[in-house]
Amino acid sequence: MVTTSHYLILGSALFGIGVLGFLMKRNVIVLLMCVELMINGAGVSFVALCRQTGSLEGQVFVLFAMVIAAVEIAVGLSLILLIFRNRATLDVDKLEVLKW
Amino acid sequence: MVKDSCIAGCIWLIPALPLLGAAFNCLLGRRVGNLLVGIIGCGSIGLSAVLSLFIFNTFLALPVEQRRIEVNLYNWIPSGDFSAPLTLLLDPLSMVMAAMVSGVSFLIHVYSTGYMRKDESFARYFFYLNLFVFFMLLLVLAGNFLVLYIGWEGVGLCSYLLISFWYERESAARAGLKAFVVTRFGDFFFLLGIFLIFVNFGTIHFGSVFEKAPEVLSTTTATWIALLIFAGAIGKSAQVPLHTWLPDAMEAPTPVSALIHAATMVTAGVYLVARCYTIFELSPIATHTVGIVGLATAFISATVALVHNDIKRILAYSTVSQLGHMFLGLGVGAPGAAIFHLLTHAFAKALLFLGAGAVIHALHEEMDIKRMGALKQYIPATFWTFTIGALAMSGIPGFAGFFSKDAILHATFVHGGVLVWLMILLTASFTGFYTFRIVFLAFFGEKRWDVHVERPIGVMTVPLAALAFLAIAGGYMGVPHALGGMDKIGGFLAPVFSSHNPAEPAEGGAQAPEILLMVMSAIAAFGGIGTAYYFYMTPQGKEAPNRLRQRVAPIYELLSNAWYFDRVYQAVFVEPFMKAAGFFWEAVDSSVIDNAVRGVANSFLGGGSIVPKLQIGAVRWYALFMVLGITVMLGYVFLLM
Numbered sequence: 001m002v003t004t005s006h007y008l009i010l011g012s013a014l015f016g017i018g019v020l021g022f023l024m025k026r027n028v029i030v031l032l033m034c035v036e037l038m039i040n041g042a043g044v045s046f047v048a049l050c051r052q053t054g055s056l057e058g059q060v061f062v063l064f065a066m067v068i069a070a071v072e073i074a075v076g077l078s079l080i081l082l083i084f085r086n087r088a089t090l091d092v093d094k095l096e097v098l099k100w
Numbered sequence: 101m102v103k104d105s106c107i108a109g110c111i112w113l114i115p116a117l118p119l120l121g122a123a124f125n126c127l128l129g130r131r132v133g134n135l136l137v138g139i140i141g142c143g144s145i146g147l148s149a150v151l152s153l154f155i156f157n158t159f160l161a162l163p164v165e166q167r168r169i170e171v172n173l174y175n176w177i178p179s180g181d182f183s184a185p186l187t188l189l190l191d192p193l194s195m196v197m198a199a200m201v202s203g204v205s206f207l208i209h210v211y212s213t214g215y216m217r218k219d220e221s222f223a224r225y226f227f228y229l230n231l232f233v234f235f236m237l238l239l240v241l242a243g244n245f246l247v248l249y250i251g252w253e254g255v256g257l258c259s260y261l262l263i264s265f266w267y268e269r270e271s272a273a274r275a276g277l278k279a280f281v282v283t284r285f286g287d288f289f290f291l292l293g294i295f296l297i298f299v300n301f302g303t304i305h306f307g308s309v310f311e312k313a314p315e316v317l318s319t320t321t322a323t324w325i326a327l328l329i330f331a332g333a334i335g336k337s338a339q340v341p342l343h344t345w346l347p348d349a350m351e352a353p354t355p356v357s358a359l360i361h362a363a364t365m366v367t368a369g370v371y372l373v374a375r376c377y378t379i380f381e382l383s384p385i386a387t388h389t390v391g392i393v394g395l396a397t398a399f400i401s402a403t404v405a406l407v408h409n410d411i412k413r414i415l416a417y418s419t420v421s422q423l424g425h426m427f428l429g430l431g432v433g434a435p436g437a438a439i440f441h442l443l444t445h446a447f448a449k450a451l452l453f454l455g456a457g458a459v460i461h462a463l464h465e466e467m468d469i470k471r472m473g474a475l476k477q478y479i480p481a482t483f484w485t486f487t488i489g490a491l492a493m494s495g496i497p498g499f500a501g502f503f504s505k506d507a508i509l510h511a512t513f514v515h516g517g518v519l520v521w522l523m524i525l526l527t528a529s530f531t532g533f534y535t536f537r538i539v540f541l542a543f544f545g546e547k548r549w550d551v552h553v554e555r556p557i558g559v560m561t562v563p564l565a566a567l568a569f570l571a572i573a574g575g576y577m578g579v580p581h582a583l584g585g586m587d588k589i590g591g592f593l594a595p596v597f598s599s600h601n602p603a604e605p606a607e608g609g610a611q612a613p614e615i616l617l618m619v620m621s622a623i624a625a626f627g628g629i630g631t632a633y634y635f636y637m638t639p640q641g642k643e644a645p646n647r648l649r650q651r652v653a654p655i656y657e658l659l660s661n662a663w664y665f666d667r668v669y670q671a672v673f674v675e676p677f678m679k680a681a682g683f684f685w686e687a688v689d690s691s692v693i694d695n696a697v698r699g700v701a702n703s704f705l706g707g708g709s710i711v712p713k714l715q716i717g718a719v720r721w722y723a724l725f726m727v728l729g730i731t732v733m734l735g736y737v738f739l740l741m
Binding site: 019026092095096097 | 720
């Protein structure tokens, strides 16, 4: 029997992997993928809790989140493209001009 | 009634015209050139003078009981029980004052166009002068204490500005400051007096205050109010012990000394006490104080004037002394005589100052009478007019000062006693001596200077002539009854000092003493002049001043140091104050307050230099901090639950 807890564990795991990946990886594209993982982890938890309580609001949220994530990817990837064109690198640690 | 409303409609123009002139000279004066500045400056005052003479004329045609016109221009501060409308009041007292102020101001303005014609701050000068006339007219025409106080402070401000007119001279800047601070000291008490009046009466309107004064005020309260008001008058009118600013004020251009420090502003104190005479009458203590201060001032400054050599300082001490006469007149219950003396003194002293200005001008800023002499041949017009002024000042029969001084002397004899009268008689002979000391040393004798004489131009001599005429004719508005005159000015002013009838026509046989008193005062004046003649005009008297000086050396020292007033003030007030100020500056301000302020600034600066270091530009570090922060917040929330 798959219970809500399982879904929540899965969601948390996805989110945690996303966070850890975001902190540890240096490639910008991978960072973007990690952000997607976090969003989807949160989405899984939303849907699972939604099913448990029998309401629909959570699912609506998830749909919105997916749309916005798609948009974000579009914007993010085009930014990454421009960064690569200008700096010839995708290593975040080297993209550190914005500081005091 | 037509005349009534006609006057009421015009009064505001008397002060407004000088204000317009001031505004013009202030805003455009530097651009339009000296000629237009002079025309506007003199013209605005001239119109105001013509207007006030015209109103005076209409005013005289009114029946006595209607000679009190009030105009409410604007309700300035309506606040609860307190209301301070901008009220102008025209009664015989303010009428003669307004006419005198605007008239004398006009003559002095005309003279100034000649005297100041080479000064580069010509427009600024006329701006200040016009502004001064505005405030002075506001002061004398005020219908309540607050409006009077505005004028009072305004003339003080203009006096400060004009004393320090040549501000690049340090002595002038200091003298201006001194005048301002010393008069402000008196003004503070005056303001307290106004507060006390409001507390007791619930209004500051002249009419209601003076009408209700006898019922509302107990003798003690009346004494307090009167003394506080008198303290203001002491400061403004340079009476002992606050007289020290006036001799220093001679740093101002000479026409300013004539206008502000002889004819108008310094008489404001006399006007104020005369205006509040109803309150002073309620308190014998206050009246006596006024008389004693006046007597002391008259005597002390007359003695100081005997030994000074600076022509303007002599005249300044003479002014202080004559103001003392006026206060004595007020103190012995003769406000009418005091105002009469105020008028004749204004004419004579303005004349003397303008004449002195012409002398100084002729000799290129020479003020020491020891370095003058023989000027009679070089500037005859100045000589004759100056001599007329000196005669009027000394109280020679036939000239204006004689009648007014006699009125005061008579009242002094009747109400003040023989001793006071003798002192004033002695002062009168001093007056004759020091005024003619100037005349003899400056205009006669051998020539003790060596410059090219600059003759006064027409615009300077005409005002001198006009004032000389006034210094003779001015006296005939108050010929006493004893000489078969009508004492017109006394009768005209009498309704203002309601319950009082000063200088009552002496009845029958009582006339003899009054004439005797006149003869005595004339003898005293002639005695003073004769001594001056002996000292400075005759060969055998030439050594007399030096011998006398050696014989009474301590007295000479006392007098030439002006009774040590300035030294004492320097030691008692100025120096301790400077020391305290130095302490507060160095120990309190620089170290405590400045360091506290700087400490706060530095702490922010220090904090501000640390925080930006966190912005390292590394995205993943930011993310780590976010995660840590969120973890901490969530942990906190969970722990709480």
